[in-house]
């Protein structure tokens with residue numbers, strides 16, 4: 709099974725992708741995480757995208773398409789994938805179809821997580837992550853604190869971090885990009901009969917329930 713999670717920044721794509729991975733054994737592919745990894749490692753690519761990412765702009769299509777192509781060629785993607793944050797432009801959507809066709813697989817579900825702008829800004833301004841390597845569990849000042857204050861539920865770590873692009877200004881830019889560059893791919897998947905919506909304004913568990921119902925229905 710191959711699933712695309714579509715939705716604006718802060719909609720809950722990463723949170724729900726993690727659950728899909730646990731529940732269905734799919735591989736979670738986040739282009740945002742891959743790009744941040746390049747920045748952390750200070751690779752040439754990382755250095756070249758650092759500024760555009762911190763301001764909330766999009767990285768160029770060739771770069772992200774190339775990253776996805778590399779993963780799709782490997783054996784791990786065969787179990788099925790959850791795409792989180794890709795495709796984000798029409799060119800990426802078309803490139804994805806070609807890559808999948810070559811491998812004789814297809815997208816089974818495109819799930820759009822709908823959330824109001826003001827709620828998005830609040831979610832993003834409250835977002836923080838566990839800093840431990842190989843953990844990265846996601847928390848929120850307003851919506852999802854760890855069970856014990858200052859201690860990661862997953863790994864017991866006590867160091868956390870925030871993303872440099874989770875400022876209100878960068879979020880506004882990212883929202884604009886979403887409406888101008890990414891929303892135009894909605895009709896593309898609508899025509900293919902793949903697009904389904906879930907109400908992302910509900911709590912995290914309720915959103916998971918809606919997604920599971922779509923997948924299993």
Ligand code: ADP
Pocket residue numbers: 715716717718719720721722723724831832834835836846847848849851852908909910911912913915
């Ligand atoms: P995205 O990957 O779409 O940017 P995340 O999954 O990182 O979104 O979620 C953004 C922030 O909002 C995180 O801090 C997360 O804990 C929180 N969050 C996710 N889903 C919900 C929800 N349904 N209700 C409230 N907060 C949520």
Ligand code: ADP
Pocket residue numbers: 716717718721739740741743760761764765766767768769772792793794795796797800873882
């Ligand atoms: P969110 O969904 O919370 O906005 P992501 O982690 O998916 O965050 O993306 C963070 C940033 O990484 C984006 O603002 C953009 O700069 C870059 N990025 C991620 N995926 C893509 C993509 N498919 N195309 C272009 N840029 C991307």
Ligand code: ZN
Pocket residue numbers: 838839840843844845860861862863864865
């Ligand atoms: Zn942790």
